[in-house]
Amino acid sequence: MRAAEYVRASSAEEAVGLVAGNPDAAFLGGGTNLVDHLKLGVARPDLLVDVRRLPFGGVEQQDGPDGPVLRIGAGVPNSDLAADPVVRGRLPVLARALLAGASGQIRHQATTGGNLLQRTRCVYFQDVTTPCNKREPGSGCSAAGGYGRYNAILGASETCVATHPSDLAVALAALDAVVVTLGTDGERRVPMADLHRLPEDAPERDTTLAHGELVTAVEVPLTDVARRSTYTKVRDRASYAFALVSVAAALDLDGDTVREVRLAWGGVAHKPWRARRAEEALTGAVLDEAGIEAAVAAELSDAVTDDQTAYKVPMLTGATVQTLLDLAAEETA
Amino acid sequence: MDASIRLTVDGTEHVLDVDTRTTLLDALRERLGVTSAKKGCDHGQCGSCTVLLDGRRHLTCLALAVAYDGSEVVTASGLADGEDLHPVQQAFLDHDGYQCGYCTPGQVCSVVGMLDEVKQGHASHVTEDLEAEPDLTDDEIRERLSGNLCRCGAYRGILAATRQAATS
Structure with a gap:
């Protein structure tokens, strides 16, 4: 492990200044991903700026310009966010996604901001002895043609087939959340859909944030459709594993007809995949199995699979059908 | 440094x-x-x-x-109070919640922390009603303790011990 100086930031501005001014500096939050990467040699910062104790605030309802929002401080642990009464009552997809992630211990440690900025669990990214364009740009991709069970099927590039591992990010994508950041130029508000990026020819960049730009809060609109929402995660074992595929969904029905639907997928791309094409196909139509399957097929028309990832198409289709029909049954119950 | x-x-x-x-x-x-x-x-x-x-x-x-x-x-x-074991430690002894014992200190701390979360009303991945008081079924215990592995496979004993500690 490379020797690193440690500074506990006394303000967000100080933290941003320290990291922005040093290309080898990194923010340290809960550390559940970064400390592992320090040990593995995947991350080699020479300065760690600890932001875990900064007063980012807790979880509170606020009036936004477009209605009420829940403002979540970036340092709020995943466990506390999942236990928040407003999250449980009005944003069940958020609570479900958090509770599907990691373990009880890790949820106490992992923060809201850090969860969004965690890095791919692609085995080659985490193994410094193998080529990986995300870890070492230009070195090649070992996952294409290697162990590919977790590889992306949407939006991948020749340089990278990694998937984003966060469950929380998928739920926030479905909820049209906004990420609030602080950079050297001041505060910025980034829609969840624009936070993570596709790999294209720069897979080393997971997000659109600048180096030294710090996530300070996440704002989630408290909409009616979000009240009827949930998260389905399919994995190799029942608990404490990353998603093969996952579905975040919210549904508002008018009788049998879809008034509004939100759909986002995890485990399929370099970013949480908001399935807008599927949403359009479903909106205004009668909700049934055939219709959902057709909507999923429309969204997946650009999917690229191989022997190792072909399973994700039927798995994602089945998980989406089940998730939406369960929500519909809940609504009519 | x-x-x-x-x-x-x-x-x-x-x-x-x-x-x-x-x-x-x-x-x-x-x-x-x-x-x-x-x-x-x-x-x-x-x-x-x-x-x-x-x-x-x-x-x-x-x-x-x-x-x-x-x-x-x-x-x-x-965790012990002098010579008196913590109820979770005693429950592990009573129900053979271990074999080699290497994972046991972590298991015991995890159970103590988990029972406190239940007391505070925290839901889990397998909780049906997110807003109800949690009912600590065997499935709930298994899910809530999934972050502690036991390579000897003493899970049945750990489950029984946790059940006892939850009701003591």
């Missing part, structure tokens, strides 16, 4: 200098001689290094000691 930190471990306060790269687990085991927290995978996958950190169950292998300056750590060794 070194930093001076203060830790309270099982009721005893320590002031020590640590390399900024030292994990909380290594600080406990190698610097303070507190070997109750075990090093299993050292990558946050097995749970054997679990302690109660400022009252909540927490891994120590993915935590840099320097970041937890001023914290209070309770390991499985610090």
Whole structure:
């Protein structure tokens, strides 16, 4: 492990200044991903700026310009966010996604901001002895043609087939959340859909944030459709594993007809995949199995699979059908 | 690079200098001689290094000691009240909640922390009604303890011990 100086930031501005001014500096939050990467040699910062104790605030309802929002401080642990009464009552997809992630211990440690900025669990990214364009740009991709069970099927590039591992990010994508950041130029508000990026020819960049730009809060609109929402995660074992595929969904029905639907997928791309094409196909139509399957097929028309990832198409289709029909049954119950 | 930190471990306060790269687990085991927290995978996958950190169950292998300056750590060794075992420790004895025992201190701390979360009304992945008081079924116990692996496979005993501790 490379020797690193440690500074506990006394303000967000100080933290941003320290990291922005040093290309080898990194923010340290809960550390559940970064400390592992320090040990593995995947991350080699020479300065760690600890932001875990900064007063980012807790979880509170606020009036936004477009209605009420829940403002979540970036340092709020995943466990506390999942236990928040407003999250449980009005944003069940958020609570479900958090509770599907990691373990009880890790949820106490992992923060809201850090969860969004965690890095791919692609085995080659985490193994410094193998080529990986995300870890070492230009070195090649070992996952294409290697162990590919977790590889992306949407939006991948020749340089990278990694998937984003966060469950929380998928739920926030479905909820049209906004990420609030602080950079050297001041505060910025980034829609969840624009936070993570596709790999294209720069897979080393997971997000659109600048180096030294710090996530300070996440704002989630408290909409009616979000009240009827949930998260389905399919994995190799029942608990404490990353998603093969996952579905975040919210549904508002008018009788049998879809008034509004939100759909986002995890485990399929370099970013949480908001399935807008599927949403359009479903909106205004009668909700049934055939219709959902057709909507999923429309969204997946650009999917690229191989022997190792072909399973994700039927798995994602089945998980989406089940998730939406369960929500519909809940609504009519 | 070194930093001076203060830790309270099982009721005893320590002031020590640590390399900024030292994990909380290594600080406990190698610097303070507190070997109750075990090093299993050292990558946050097995749970054997679990302690109660400022009252909540927490891994120590993915935590840099320097970041937890001023914290209070309770390991499985610090749970007993003199000669009287903590009810969770007694339950593990009563139900053979271990074989080799290596994961046991982490399991015990995890159960103590988990039961406190249940008391606070926290839901889990398998909880049907997110807003109801949790009912600690066997499925709930299995899910809530999924972060602690036992390679001997003493899960039946751990389950029975947790059930007993939850109702005692």
